[in-house]
Amino acid sequence: MKISFKGAHYPKDVILHAVFFYVRYGVSYRDLEEILAERGVTVDHATLNRWVVRYSPLIALAAKSRKRTVVGSWRMDETYIKIKGEWAYLYRAVDKFGDTVDFMLSERRDEAAATAFFRQAIDGNGLPEKVVMDKSGSNLAGLENINVLLVLAGLLCLAIEICQVKYLNNRVEQDHRFIKKITGPMLGFKSFRSAQATLDGIETTHMIRKGQLAGRALPAHRQFINLAG
Incomplete structure (x- = not known):
């Protein structure tokens, strides 16, 4: 799907280059304003x-639909993001090779949020064979809810293996570092919507960066811009 830039007062490439620069390097908006002025x-x-806020979620939606297929063994975990001085929770999953499966920002860290995340990840990537996670009770309950639904649908043979071994989850915990490296200098977000859009980017x-999209030979900013169609 092609993203519309109707009504924008700047060329598409200028807008998307600015958005890319912000979400890739974690500069402040005022610093980015100055950088662009110099150009x-x-x-x-x-x-x-x-x-x-407007374009980053649309770019992320396009990226999710175009990324290469992940394998059926996932590592799932959540990390903390500060919004208006309060902690929110970024649910994330990668496959056993480190490719991003999915991500979801939530105001709560509970069974309902974990269930919603697994539903979203499965809708976008299909059923995994196994999910590795830490000892979180809410994450376990969330995935067990998915398995209950599979049983009720007569799909017991597709039930997901659950593995709660913390050291096996190192890959997703290490993968959090890139996200925290960018969000750290931002010193928190002023609204949930802004946080969600920024994290999408x-x-x-x-x-x-992990080479999950087509056109890997292109510079990163060009791959980002190409997602707009």
């Missing part, structure tokens, strides 16, 4: 924020 592009920090650039 002859005059745009204020509030407009930059609107671009990220950060996760997309991380998938590009």
Whole structure:
């Protein structure tokens, strides 16, 4: 699906290059405003924020639909993100080779949130054969809910193997580091929507960095821009 830039007062490439730069390098909006001004592009920090909130989720949606197929052994975990001074939870999963499976920001860390994450990840990637996680009771309950649904649908043979061994989950915990490296200098977010949109962009650039999208020979910013269609 092609993303519409109707009504935008700047060229598509300028907008998407600015969004890419923000979500890939974690600079502040005011710093990005200054960087762009040095390159002859005059745009204020509030407009930059609107671009990220508007376009980053659409780019992430395109990336999820176009990324290479993940394998059936997943590592799942959540990490913390500060929004308006309060902690929120970024649910994430990678496959056994480190490719991003899916991600979801939630205001809560509980069974309902874990179930919603697994539903989303399965809708986008199909059923895994196995999921490795830590000893979290809510994550276990969330995946058990998925297995109950499979049993009720007469699909017991597709029930997902659950493996709660912390040291096997090192791959996803290490994968969190790239996300935290970018969000750390941002010093928290002012709204859930802004956080969600920014994380969509950060996760997309991380998938590009890992070579999960077509056109891997292209520069990262060009792969990002090409996702807009």
